[in-house]
Amino acid sequence: xxxxxxxxxxxxxxxxxxxxxxxxxxxxxxxxxxxxxxxxxxxxxxxxxxxxxxxxxxxxxxxxxxxxxxxxxxxxxxxxxxxxxxxxxxxxxxxxxxxxxxxxxxxxxxxxxxxxxxxxxxxxxxxxxxxxxxxxxxxxxxxxxxxxxxxxxxxxxxxxxxxxxxxxxxxxxxxxxxxxxxxxxxxxxxxxxxxxxxxxxxxxxxxxxxxxxxxxxxxxxxxxxxxxxxxxxxxxxxxxxxxxxxxxxxxxxxxxxxxxxxxxxxxxxxxxxxxxxxxxxxxxxxxxxxxxxxxxxxxxxxxxxxxxxxxxxxxxxxxxxxxxxxxxxxxxxxxxxxxxxxxxxxxxxxxxxxxxxxxxxxxxxxxxxxxxx
Numbered sequence: 001x002x003x004x005x006x007x008x009x010x011x012x013x014x015x016x017x018x019x020x021x022x023x024x025x026x027x028x029x030x031x032x033x034x035x036x037x038x039x040x041x042x043x044x045x046x047x048x049x050x051x052x053x054x055x056x057x058x059x060x061x062x063x064x065x066x067x068x069x070x071x072x073x074x075x076x077x078x079x080x081x082x083x084x085x086x087x088x089x090x091x092x093x094x095x096x097x098x099x100x101x102x103x104x105x106x107x108x109x110x111x112x113x114x115x116x117x118x119x120x121x122x123x124x125x126x127x128x129x130x131x132x133x134x135x136x137x138x139x140x141x142x143x144x145x146x147x148x149x150x151x152x153x154x155x156x157x158x159x160x161x162x163x164x165x166x167x168x169x170x171x172x173x174x175x176x177x178x179x180x181x182x183x184x185x186x187x188x189x190x191x192x193x194x195x196x197x198x199x200x201x202x203x204x205x206x207x208x209x210x211x212x213x214x215x216x217x218x219x220x221x222x223x224x225x226x227x228x229x230x231x232x233x234x235x236x237x238x239x240x241x242x243x244x245x246x247x248x249x250x251x252x253x254x255x256x257x258x259x260x261x262x263x264x265x266x267x268x269x270x271x272x273x274x275x276x277x278x279x280x281x282x283x284x285x286x287x288x289x290x291x292x293x294x295x296x297x298x299x300x301x302x303x304x305x306x307x308x309x310x311x312x313x314x315x316x317x318x319x320x321x322x323x324x325x326x327x328x329x330x331x332x333x334x335x336x337x338x339x340x341x342x343x344x345x346x347x348x349x350x351x352x353x354x355x356x357x358x359x360x361x362x363x364x365x366x367x368x369x370x371x372x373x
Contacts, residue, residue, distance in 0.1 A: 027141055040057045082159060084128055085106050086105045088102070099165075127173075131168070204251075205238070205249060207247055229349045237370075253357045254354050258332045263301035273322075327350050331351075
């Protein structure tokens, strides 16, 4: 095991000249395994094992180090600069925004073409080259484990670019024949997906599966970086990453409600939650940390949420109870600004009854507006 770690670190050190090393252990932290697997591998994090899952992401510690080592070795051996590709949809080449071409690219030309066909209806392929020191390696690795392990034409094989102004040798080409050059007999008018404008509501995108939607749709154990709830975003490209395979893209309309950042939790309610759901060894620490945030006879709700999450004060199986705690205390959601760096708004929805409607985006439909913020 030690020899394998030493080997991986050695090739990392040789390849990343800027010394921004990524260890195998750091990659483990990037892998999102909580929803569907018991743990990353047996014994990795037993305190937060998903009790509702049967399998591990990797069957053993040795296999985990071996597989992640292979992935790192693959990226290290890509040429420098790396040829990258991106599919977009435009009416004409003049509509391409060269001042910002987007930060999500792929190292496989075919993956860009597949993405155009399966997701965004792209009709233009942009090719370029990116130097390795202009790649966001943590985001790249995280997204590859999340979206590129199916070994099929839905794999994105993503390269996340830091600064698109530094891309080299940018070229564009039509993927499909332009509509104006297509015989009228072959032209099919694409349906426009209308964005509803309902007073007192906000529209969001969601990539996932809401076909079997009910009040516990958000209760996925383990993933609660911003809290336990249904994750919605105003940025089309963010939600689109999660709408692959059997998953769909939805437009979700949510009624205005109470944001956790404007709410106060009573002392009695907080004491009750800590006593019932916080891990025993952390109860005293959590209570003492909250004292400096007293206000109006209680505590700022968003501070309570931040402390609970940052301190991993509850077991993953109790995230459902954290969500219900907020709903029972009149809190509907958490609005997070610029969560993914797009300038977008993200909502972590606690109260599912605030959903007015949700509509799937059908194949071939084009949203009249992609970004809703």
